[in-house]
Amino acid sequence: MFLAPFKHHRPTELSAVFEALAKYGDEAAVYAGGTELLLALKARVLRYEHLIDLKRVRELAGIKVDGEELVIGALATHHEIANSAVVKQHVPAYAALSEGIANIRVRSAGTLAGNLSFSEPHSDPPSLLAAMGASVTLVSPQARRSVPAAEFIVGEFTTVRNEDELIAEIRIPLTRAGEGYRYLKFGHLERPAVGASAGCIIRGGHTRYRLWLGALGDHPIHAAEVEDAIAGVPVALLPDVLPKLAVSFASKISATSDLHGSADYKQHLASVLMQRALAAACAAASGERVSHA
Numbered sequence: 001m002f003l004a005p006f007k008h009h010r011p012t013e014l015s016a017v018f019e020a021l022a023k024y025g026d027e028a029a030v031y032a033g034g035t036e037l038l039l040a041l042k043a044r045v046l047r048y049e050h051l052i053d054l055k056r057v058r059e060l061a062g063i064k065v066d067g068e069e070l071v072i073g074a075l076a077t078h079h080e081i082a083n084s085a086v087v088k089q090h091v092p093a094y095a096a097l098s099e100g101i102a103n104i105r106v107r108s109a110g111t112l113a114g115n116l117s118f119s120e121p122h123s124d125p126p127s128l129l130a131a132m133g134a135s136v137t138l139v140s141p142q143a144r145r146s147v148p149a150a151e152f153i154v155g156e157f158t159t160v161r162n163e164d165e166l167i168a169e170i171r172i173p174l175t176r177a178g179e180g181y182r183y184l185k186f187g188h189l190e191r192p193a194v195g196a197s198a199g200c201i202i203r204g205g206h207t208r209y210r211l212w213l214g215a216l217g218d219h220p221i222h223a224a225e226v227e228d229a230i231a232g233v234p235v236a237l238l239p240d241v242l243p244k245l246a247v248s249f250a251s252k253i254s255a256t257s258d259l260h261g262s263a264d265y266k267q268h269l270a271s272v273l274m275q276r277a278l279a280a281a282c283a284a285a286s287g288e289r290v291s292h293a
């Protein structure tokens, strides 16, 4: 199906983007890679008279380290993130996740900001960003605010972003020595059926864990009760306690049955992936040498 006619805007500054949004209101939408938006427009699920291309807005570009955080600009594509030496060095688990998103065509055009804004539930980044304690920076003509990634997505195609706000950047704490993160997924279609994100933080002989699940329902799920139950348990003893806890937690998840699998199949995947992701995160925490210049 062809796109319905629209007027194309190519601003080079954020202020011009906000001016266009204020002028055209509900008749306008921004886009970056267009990998989600153009499909929805072609399918006539969405219709806009004005499309505002963000790709020339330099304020939204770039990947850099700022203090203790990696800053990923809203225009950074999955491919740029996966291949960035800075991301690989400072948040290797996130670089690895980016490498596994979709196919090279989607990775080359699609951005992390577009992925989060669209918030299609069968998505890879949200659960790992939550597990890593990342945040999303939103800008409007009046203000700039930071939202924890764990709270950004509230439902299917729904986020806490207000209509007059754009994602400016995503901030991920640098992975320090003694920390490891890992995202694992399984699926038979292009997008994940289930994803599991784990963190293992070893400090002065005490170990804390982070566990989040993605793609099971309409927003990422925090396995907080499993985290609480295993807090302080040494890594070597996890195999004694985690399997039962993971199965019990997964069995209580209200998973969605869809083309990607039935609810009980997804619950099973979740229990297995949680255990494997945590084991991999702990291996990274104890073995991986992460240096920060």
Ligand SMILES: Cc1cc2nc3c(=O)[nH]c(=O)nc-3n(C[C@H](O)[C@H](O)[C@H](O)COP(=O)(O)OP(=O)(O)OC[C@H]3O[C@@H](n4cnc5c(N)ncnc54)[C@H](O)[C@@H]3O)c2cc1C
Pocket (backbone or CB within 6 Å): 029, 030, 031, 032, 033, 034, 035, 036, 037, 038, 039, 054, 074, 100, 101, 102, 103, 106, 109, 110, 111, 112, 113, 114, 115, 116, 117, 118, 122, 123, 124, 125, 165, 166, 167, 168, 190, 191, 192
């Ligand atoms: C075939 C296919 C396979 C895929 N497989 C996977 C997969 O395996 N895993 C996965 O995680 N994802 C997958 N995706 C989703 C992919 O990650 C997203 O399509 C991509 O990241 C969206 O980025 P974009 O820049 O193209 O967004 P666009 O299509 O440009 O925009 C998407 C939405 O975000 C809004 N938007 C864009 N940028 C901003 C901004 N800075 N601030 C506010 N709103 C903004 C737009 O208005 C629009 O509503 C797949 C997509 C396709 C088409």
